[in-house]
Amino acid sequence: MNPAVREAEILVVGGGAAGLCAAAEAAVAGARVLVLESDLHLGGQLVKQTHKFFGSKDEFAGTRGFKIAGKILDEMASCKDKIETVTNANVMGYYPEDGVVTVMVGEDEYFKVKPARIVMATGAQERLIAFPNNDLPGVYGAGAVQTLMNVYGVSPGDRVLMVGAGNIGLIVSYQLMQAGVQVAAILEAMPNIGGYWVHAAKIRRLGVPILLRHTIKAALGDVVVEGAIVRSLANGETFKIDCDIICLAVGLSPTAEILWQAGCEMKYVPELCGYVPIRNARQRTTNDDVWVAGDAAGIEEASSAMVEGRIAGLDAAASLGYEIDESRFGVYEERLKALRSGETASRIRAGLARVSANGFLGGMTSDGFQ
C-alpha cells in the first residue's frame, strides 16, 4: 500500500485553543495550513467550557469557552482556501530524517504529510491517581465527563465525587450542577484550593463541600462505582461518600510523544507538569522545523495557550518567508506577560524560567538560534 502524501506548508498537530490560533495566524499571513485533530470536531477543550473566560478582552474575557472556539473558527473561515482540517486524525509518527508525518484517520484510513514546518499543539492528557478500584467503570477523567455532558448532552451519572480542587475540578463541578447532576463533595489533598478562589466560591454557595486535606482511599463497587472511601490527611479518619461517578481532576501532563520523536530537546519541568521542549520566545523548539504551543509546552490556561498559538503560527509563517508585521510579536508577548504576572501564575513563571535555562527563551529572532 502506498498511501497518499499530502502537502502542507505548515502542519498544525492539534485543533484546540493553541492549534486553531496558530492555524488562523499562519493562514492570515499567507501560509497553507493543514490542521489535524484527533477528536471528532475542532475546538479542543474550548468547546466543553460553559463558563466565561477570565483574562482581558484580547483573550475574549467574559465570553464562554465554547463561543470562543466559534470565534476562532470564524477567523479561520475567513481564509478557508488556505486551511484544511482533518478531524478524527491521529498523528502516529514523525520521521525527522525525511520530515514525514504519518497519520491515521479513524481506524482505517492512513496517509502521510510532508510539511515544511510543524506547530505541535497536542495539548495534554489527564493524570490518574492510584487507589483500589480506580479502574472501575464510573471512575472518569474530568475532561471526559465534560465531553460527555457538554458536547454530547449525556448525563454522566446521578451523584459525583470530584477529586481535585484545581480550576478543572472546580469548573467541572459547577458544570455538573448546571447539567442537573449532584456533586457530593470535592476532595483536595492540599491545605488550600489550587484553582481560582472565585470558582470555589461559586461552588460553595451552591452547598458543595470542598474537603481540604482529604483524598480518596478506594472506590467501592463490584462492577461499577457505587461509592467511595475518603480519608482525611489531617487525622486519618475515613468515611464513605455515596456516588455513582468518581471524577478525577488531579492534573494534566503535556502530550509530548511527537515532540520526542521530532528530536526536540526535552526537559522535565515539574512546574509545567512534565517533559516539555526547550524553546525560544517565539515558541520554536530545538528542531528548527518545529514549534510548540499550548498545554504541550507546559500545563497552563487556555488564554495563554491561544496567545502562544498565535506567536507560533506567526513565527512559523515568517520562517517560510511570508511577510508579517513584526510588531505583533511584541503585542502578543505583552499579553502573555500580563496573563502570567499574578500570584496564581508564579508556578508558570518558575517553570518557564527553567525551559529558558540555556538562554533559549527571550531575545531570540525568528531566524532560529542555533
Add this chain to the structure above:
Amino acid sequence: MPLIERHPILDFKHDGKVEFTFDGKAMEGFEGEPIAAALHSNGVKIYRETPEMKRPRGFFCAIGKCSSCFMVVDGVPNVRTCVTPLRRGMAVLTQRGRGSVSIAEGEARR
C-alpha cells in the same frame, strides 16, 4: 444515564437518531456521536473485560488515549469507542480479552 434535555447555557441538538445493537440488544443513539456516548446514554457503563484479571472497564479518557473503552465494533476488536462515530446498524460487542482478527476476516473486509 439519560440525555440532558434542559441546560441553562447550552442547547443540545439531539437529532439523527439511529439504531444499533449492543451485545445483540437493540439500542438507539445519534449518528456521529461517539459510540461510548451512545452506550452511556443507554445506561451501559461496562465496555470490556480485561484479559487476565477479568476486570470490567468503561469510559475513561474520552480522547482515544487510554484504551479503557476498547470494544468489538462490526467484528473489529480494540475500537476506541470514545472517538469512533456511531453509525446506523453498528453491532457493538463487549470486548473480552485482547480480541483477535483472522487474516481471512481482514481480507473479507476489503
Add this chain to the structure above:
Amino acid sequence: MASSNLPVDRSFESGVLNGECPGAVLPPECLWKKKKNGFALIECPQRIPCNPCATSCPAGAVRPFADINDVPRVDYEKCTGCALCVAACPGLACFVVDLTYGEDLALVKLPYEMLPVPSAGDEVDCVDRTGGVAGRGSVVGVSEPLKDHTRVVSVSVKKDIVSDVRAIRTVN
C-alpha cells in the same frame, strides 16, 4: 460515618469569604443606607488575570486596573448599582445590595446560571456562602443584561441577612 456528616473544612481556603479577609470591602454605611439602587459588592480577594468588572462598568466605578491581576476596587461616588458587573463577572463574584428597597427589606441582585430560572413573585431560599439557608426571599425581577444566559436575579430579603445572602435556590 454517614455521608451527610461530612467534616467541616477550612473556610477561606476553600472559597468562603469571612470577616477577616480582604476582598469584601463593604461600602461606607452612611452612603450605602441612602443609595437608591444600591452599591456593588465584589467578592474577589485573589489576584488573578481578569478585568471584565472594570471594563464593563458603564460608570467607571470599578477603578481601572493598572495590572490585569489587580483586585477590583469600587468607587462609591460613581457606582450606580446598575448590576452590569453582576452579569459580566466571569467568576460570578459581583453582587449589588440596595438597602433603600423598603423599611425592613433590602434588594439583593445576584448572578444566576442554573435551572430552573425563577420568575418575579416566586419565593426562593436565599443561601449563604456555604449554601446554608439564610432565609426566604421574594424574586422581584429576573433580567439577562448581556443576553448570554447569565441572569441577574433581584430578590428582596430581610435587611438583617443581606451580608449573608449570596445565592438563591428555587423551591417547589
